Amino acid sequence: MDPTVLAFLIQDGVTNGAIYALLGLALVLVFAVTRVIFIPQGEFVTYGALTLASLDAGRLPGTASLLVCFGVAAFLLDVWEVRRGLQLSALARNALLNLALPLAIYGIVVLIDPAALPPIGKALLTIALIAPMGLYLYRIAFRPLADASVLVLLITSVGVHLAMMGLGLFFFGAEGLRGQPLAPGTYTIGFLPVSAQSLWIYGTTIAAMAGLYFFFEKTILGKALRATAANRLGARLVGIRTQLTGGTAFVLAAIIGAVSGVLISPVTTIYYDTGFLMGLKGFVGAILGGLASFPVTALAALGVGLVEAFASFFASSYKEIIVFALIIPILLWRSLAAGEHEEE
Template sequence: MDSTILAFLVQDGVTSGAIYALLGLSLVLVFAVTRVIFIPQGEFVAYGALTLAVLDVGRVPGTLPLLLGLGIASFLFDLIAMRRGFRSQLLVTSALLNLALPALVYGLVVTVMPMQPGPIVRALLTILIIAPMGLYIYRVAYRPLADASVLVLLITSVGVHLALMGMGLFAFGAEGLRAQPLARGSYSLGFLPIPAQSLWIYGATIAAMVGLYVFFERSILGKALRATAVNRLGARLVGVRTNLTGGTAFVLASTIGVISGVLIAPITTIYYDTGFLIGLKGFVAAIIGGLSSFPLTAIAAITVGLVEAFASFFASNFKEIIVFSLIIPVLVWRSLTTDPHEDE
């Protein structure tokens, strides 16, 4: 292996690692705030990539009716919750959030698409379609179980993953799709060409990390999420609305997921079930980071991407085995260095 091949492998590894870093950060965020191991994170990646690919050919994606359906289901759950104490203000807020917002997004997409917008506008429309799904999924599947054990929440995540994967098959079919790049061309770094799409991935990853840091350090809502992550009961006692922080965490996770999907859609063919494997690699990075450290998760994600790239070159048939085997020594080390304790 010469220096040219080495440089290309490093570039591929860093590009993949940047995507895994985004997913790992969202997994850590959701787990810290809600104690949910968010297995369906990969479905948002697949939904984002496939939705963008469908918008590229000028068709209405199947995720738009899905968004409307999830909004209606969330509204019905709010009505059930109001049976103990009806308040008109809550009803209006729920109707605006669960019914008016999806309808507005649907109308915007249907109105804008005949104008043949550019790739950036189509990417923004994709984010508008997928991002609210995180809130609705939290409201329907997770909020009623907010005080359940981690095991129950994990089982729920498996069920949500299977449901979303089935919905993805129904909405997009079994064929793979690839979107148009957000930016064409490439730039040269010595002898190494760097595609413009890869620069988008690097920029989005850095922007997400900086944005999350500013959000958690400077905003009231970000500090409320941090308080909920440190002590959920203590946050409740001081007036933090844990339902609000939980919904916010899921919206951030779905937004990060769809952005990841938009970024990788032009560089690989995505199927309705591709997101699960991509999400698992982000999960490996999150586990190495202890499901608590954002910087360590980002470093671990880059490592996972590099290991995957070199494994593809030296032992392509065992690539996935090598990547997922990274989690074994980490779990063994943590089991030996962490004091055992029972779950609440």
């Protein structure tokens, strides 16, 4: 292997690994706060990428209608939950959050000309369409099961993944789409050409890590999330609203997924089911990081990207097997290192 091929493989590995790092960070965030192994994280990536591609084409993205459907479902669940002690103020608050917000976003998308927006404007509109889905998804599927076992939450997560993949097929169709880059052009570093979109990916991953560190270490809400992760019952006893922290974690995960979709959309063609495989590779990084550490997860995800790049060169037919086999020695080591404990 000559140095040029080696440099290109490293570049591809780092670019893919940066995306997997974003997904791994989102998975660790959700699991730390809610104990949910969030398998549908990849669907947020798919929705973000397909939404951006639809906006680039000047079409109304399917996520606009899907967001309204999610909001209506969340509103009906809230009304049913408090049906015996329904108060006008609570009803108005629920209507604003679950009905007015998605309808307002839908109206903005319908009224403006998406194709006339600059790339950054389309990206921000994409994030605005995807971010509330995290809150509504938590309200519909996971908040009623907040105190359930990890196994029940995992089964629910699998069901949500299948539902979201089917909804993606219904609202976007089976045709693959590709978006426009946030910034055109290519820069040469030494003898290696690096696209501006790749620089966006690297910078966003670094910014996400720094932002999550600042959020958890320096803000009251971040500290509340950490307290909920450490002891859910104890957090309730000291007055932390665990429902709020769970919803916040899912919104952040949806934002990270949407950003990942915006970044990956110009790089490869995205189909309605593409996000599942990407989410699994982010999950491999999260497992290697112990589903606990953000920096270790990011480094492990970069390693996953590098392994995938070199595996695709030396054994392209087995690259997926090689990538997913990475978790086997880690799971074996953790199983042997962990002492016996009573099952919850």
